[in-house]
Amino acid sequence: MALRLVCTCGYVVQGVDDDEFCSNVQAHLAVLHPELVGAVTREDLLAQAEVLALGSALQQPPVHGLQGGAGRDPQLGAEQDS
Numbered sequence: 001m002a003l004r005l006v007c008t009c010g011y012v013v014q015g016v017d018d019d020e021f022c023s024n025v026q027a028h029l030a031v032l033h034p035e036l037v038g039a040v041t042r043e044d045l046l047a048q049a050e051v052l053a054l055g056s057a058l059q060q061p062p063v064h065g066l067q068g069g070a071g072r073d074p075q076l077g078a079e080q081d082s
């Protein structure tokens with residue numbers, strides 16, 4: 001069942017099911033609200049989520065990880081000329 005939550009910052013988080021929704025919310029929190037990571041439970045998220053009408057949910061393509069990588073800082077071994 002598709003879910004949606006409008007964050008206090010105005011960001012809209014969606015997911016096609018509970019698992020995707022929660023992981024998308026956690027990814028958003030990790031980037032913009034790190035102080036809330038771990039403080040908000042899955043039950044809290046689902047309780048506040050808005051259930052999208054089935055018809056409109058079916059017309060939307062599945063959301064594949066909303067820029068979950070933002071804020072990540074890949075520390076791959078940089079080439080070094082020495």
Ligand SMILES: [Zn+2]
Nearest residue numbers: 007009011032
């Ligand atoms: Zn937010």
